Ligand code: 5GP
């Protein structure tokens with residue numbers, strides 16, 4: 001079966017979308033662990049931080065920049081928030097499509 005996040009990119013699976021451009025999409029996590037829990041992903045399928053190449057560095061920077069914009073729009077920029085990449089098995093990564101967690105609004109775990 002195709003990657004679940006690629007299916008969200010293609011709008012085959014619904015999600016609450018917070019941001020979208022030609023390269024990036026951000027949507028609510030289905031099982032939030034903070035009041036604000038948004039996943040920011042590249043539209044292109046990259047498995048993990050382990051798989052990024054030097055050609056992806058601008059795209060990875062855009063993920064972080066998008067997190068900053070979303071934090072401002074959701075009024076948590078001043079209060080602070082957490083950005084998290086889980087990487088691989090021991091990093092606890094469950095979905096094999098790279099994603100940046102934006103956690104805020106309440107002390108995230
Ligand atoms: P990971 O553990 O890989 O860093 O995080 C994967 C995240 O994806 C989890 O927090 C999980 O709740 C979320 N997730 C898994 N499947 C779906 C889905 O179908 N839709 C959405 N919106 N989030 C999902």
Ligand code: ZN
Nearest residue numbers: 003006045097
């Ligand atoms: Zn994918």
